Amino acid sequence: MNIFWFIPTHGDGRYLGTAIGARAVDAVYMKQIAQAADRLGFQGVLIPTGSSCEDPWITAASLIHETTNLKFLVAVRPGLMSPTLAARMAATFDRLSGGRLLINVVAGGDPVELAGDGLFLDHDTRYALTDEFLHVWRKVLSGETVTHEGEQLRIEGGKVLYPPIQQPYPPLWFGGSSPAASVVAADHADVYLTWGETPREVGEKIARIRELAGERGRTLKFGIRLHVIVRETEEEAWQAAEDLIQHVDDATVEAAQAIFARFDSVGQQRMSVLHRGSRAELEISPNLWAGIGLVRGGAGTALVGDPVTVAARMQEYADLGIDTFIFSGYPHLEESYRVAELLFPHLPLNHRPPAGPSSISPFGEMIANEVKPSERVGATTD
Secondary structure, three states, rough: OOOEEEEOOOEEOOOOOOOOEEEEOOHHHHHHHHHHHHHHOOOHHHHOOOOOOOOOOHHHHHHHHHHHOOEEEEOEEEEEEOOOHHHHEEEEHHHHHOOOOOEOOOOOOOOHHHHHOOOOHHHHHHHHHHHEEEEEHHHOEEEOOEEOOOOOOEEEEOOOOOOOOOOOOOOOEEEEOOOOHHHHHHHHOOOOEOOOOOOHHHHHHHHHHHHHHHHHOOOOOEEEOOEEOOOOOOOHHHHEEEEEEEEOOOOHHHHHHHHHHOOHHHHHHHHHHHHHHOOOOEEOOOOOEOOHHOOOOOOEEEEOOHHHHHHHHHHHHHHEEEEHHHHHHHHHHHHHHHHHHHHHHHOOOOOOOOOOOOOOOOOOOOOOOOOOOOOOOOOOOO
16 A cells, blocks of 8 residues: 655644634644655655645645655646646656656636636536646657647647656546546546545446546556544544534534535535535444535545554455555644554555664653563553
């Protein structure tokens, strides 16, 4: 398994839907999260995109030299960027980072936000544009000089002079649940991403994308975007889930769901259906909790439980074909440590933290200044 973490450039805190327990996400805090993820053994981080976020390219670039091995999953936005400019940005980032760039293709799902950025295309036309964009993007990064005249884009003599380290180009990650998005994914993606739906729904989606890719002579890898709430016991984990939304009232949920209703993103629509704006039954599948989606757009579900149980649920997705899990948790700094310490020992990870000689105490604090602590589960007193 490949495990990624998340840089919360749109805000962070101890609770959802409230300013209580909130914290500033500034350059220092993002550096702390990135360095923690790098040191703990997460393979990479997803950096979100949108008008509510800090710019992902500038954010990621600021973290290149603060980290050593961490990969950065950064968005390109067809319709908001030209394909040749985006290709040059990708090539530069890949070179400066030593080959640590991954590309997240985002076509957008909120017409109001897109209008604010000057893009007025309907849903399917945006994916037609994305298809043309990726044809050009892939060709110029492969070293071709491209002239292209399509329905949405016109390029004359487009090229990239300085190639990326990763050949022929940094891997393309792509999410989208609509028929139009599925075709583009089958044509271009290296990794297909889904939000955290139930195993049955994820399995159906993977089968559909595999079939479409197979018709084109292509094979894809698969990833899933989820939150995670892992604690030493099931009871503690579920209590932490309830605590996370303890300040979310009905008015806040209604306001959030009214905004999500305007989206033309099929993925967002599928997320909203999981809870239907109600707290009544948020555990939509064993240990899969939809409470986050009451107020958060995009990924709205979390795996909740003790480490052994969460690892078992992850394996259910892995058995369907998922090999990459992009996790997050609130607050993101503390939860990165909790996930690494509690969950990682139960997972077949592809990436382990480096064993550095500077680690002076991998066993905890010395007892009475000279006795190494044991790994006993508990202690007894007489």
